[in-house]
Amino acid sequence: MSETTALLNIGSLVTNDPALGDGALGIITDAAIVMQDRRVSWVGRSADVDPTTTVIDLEGRAVLPGFVDSHAHLMFAGDRADEFAARMSGEAYAAGGIRRTVTATRAATDEHLAANLRRLAAELRRSGVTTFETKSGYGLTTIDEARALGIARSVTDETTYLGAHVVPAEFEGRPDDYVALVAGDMLDSCAPNAKWIDVFCDRGAFDVDQARTVLLAGIAAGLAPRLHANQLQHGGGVQLAVELDAASADHCTHLDDRDIEALAASNTVATLLPGAEFSTRSPYPDARRLLDAGATIALATDCNPGSSYTTSMSLMIALAVREMHMTPDEAVWSATRGGAKALRRSDIGRLSPGSRADILSLNAPSHIHLAYRPGVDLIDRVWQSPLTPKVAA
Ligand SMILES: [Zn+2]
Numbered sequence: 001m002s003e004t005t006a007l008l009n010i011g012s013l014v015t016n017d018p019a020l021g022d023g024a025l026g027i028i029t030d031a032a033i034v035m036q037d038r039r040v041s042w043v044g045r046s047a048d049v050d051p052t053t054t055v056i057d058l059e060g061r062a063v064l065p066g067f068v069d070s071h072a073h074l075m076f077a078g079d080r081a082d083e084f085a086a087r088m089s090g091e092a093y094a095a096g097g098i099r100r101t102v103t104a105t106r107a108a109t110d111e112h113l114a115a116n117l118r119r120l121a122a123e124l125r126r127s128g129v130t131t132f133e134t135k136s137g138y139g140l141t142t143i144d145e146a147r148a149l150g151i152a153r154s155v156t157d158e159t160t161y162l163g164a165h166v167v168p169a170e171f172e173g174r175p176d177d178y179v180a181l182v183a184g185d186m187l188d189s190c191a192p193n194a195k196w197i198d199v200f201c202d203r204g205a206f207d208v209d210q211a212r213t214v215l216l217a218g219i220a221a222g223l224a225p226r227l228h229a230n231q232l233q234h235g236g237g238v239q240l241a242v243e244l245d246a247a248s249a250d251h252c253t254h255l256d257d258r259d260i261e262a263l264a265a266s267n268t269v270a271t272l273l274p275g276a277e278f279s280t281r282s283p284y285p286d287a288r289r290l291l292d293a294g295a296t297i298a299l300a301t302d303c304n305p306g307s308s309y310t311t312s313m314s315l316m317i318a319l320a321v322r323e324m325h326m327t328p329d330e331a332v333w334s335a336t337r338g339g340a341k342a343l344r345r346s347d348i349g350r351l352s353p354g355s356r357a358d359i360l361s362l363n364a365p366s367h368i369h370l371a372y373r374p375g376v377d378l379i380d381r382v383w384q385s386p387l388t389p390k391v392a393a
Helices: 081-088 095-107 110-126 142-152 175-182 185-193 208-220 237-243 257-264 274-280 287-293 313-324 328-342
Strands: 004-013 028-036 039-045 054-057 062-065 067-069 129-135 158-164 196-201 227-229 248-251 269-272 297-299 359-362 379-383
Touching: 004 359, 062 328, 067 328, 095 142, 110 129, 110 142, 110 379, 142 158, 142 185, 158 175, 158 185, 158 208, 175 185, 175 208, 185 208, 196 208, 208 237, 227 237, 237 248, 237 257, 257 287, 269 328, 274 313, 287 297, 287 313, 297 313, 297 328, 313 328
Parallel strands: 004 054, 004 062, 067 129, 129 158, 158 196, 196 227, 227 248, 248 269, 269 297
Antiparallel strands: 004 028, 028 039, 062 359, 359 379
């Protein structure tokens, strides 16, 4: 006998299914959800629920799909609080700081890396995240990248091989030799525990030709591409992401009209990471231009010890609304359904029959409060389905 549970008296339910309710968020008021076998089996008005099921009374709270954090870097040791303080005192952000975390990560034991990952995963869950992606990228040797992905794969289905994060110190002046390693032996060792392949394509990291080499090798090995693009300066990263049908082009801070048109006409999601701009005191990406052109936006934390050490999706929503001119509805959609699209997932980021029962209730009557009450922990309860077996990319 499978367990059936109904969440009753939901004040405002975001389904992200326009066929089920009002507007793009498919909002139902005085709503209920029925869960069976960790899937949503029914959504509708509270008054219409089958009275035989186990019920949980939400007393008018808002309910929405669990947040989907489609971009995080959680496989690391150490922190860079001193670097943050220096930057807030006027120093510029550069990609080179990553090497400090590489040194600390290589020196850490497996147990330490796993414990740090579990700590951050628990933070994410407390902040309402029910699916998160994490990347390697602080090992930068075949052994260290492969162990990071092996540990990551034990806590999330969404693992990304980011051997091409920066050129490590021992390859200084020989970037093409390092690219050959990333696209060769290192890839072979990492692919079994990765769904995605990613490259930091930007100033101080890898150029477009190097990024293409790595992504094509990953695709040939069965991984699906995504790309760090156009964070620090304008370049060809977004065009490359679209050319390769990447699931997501991430950061998108420096875009021209051609980039925006390309994203709008593609299946590639623009993943915006306002925690990075917040923490590096940099200009935010122009979300309004992307939305008005018809591009799909995801919001994610970019949680990492250098440029965005936060696990708070609520903060991302507040920043997107206040600083990037997204509406509260757009920001909440991008933090849920948008994140799911950036991971090419249809079973999460929505609450409609058949979707995973990954559900978040708020100590607030509406999802708008996530932006309206910045800095306040509004997370009431989180329901999260267990991991599925590795999804073929
Ligand atoms: Zn990143």
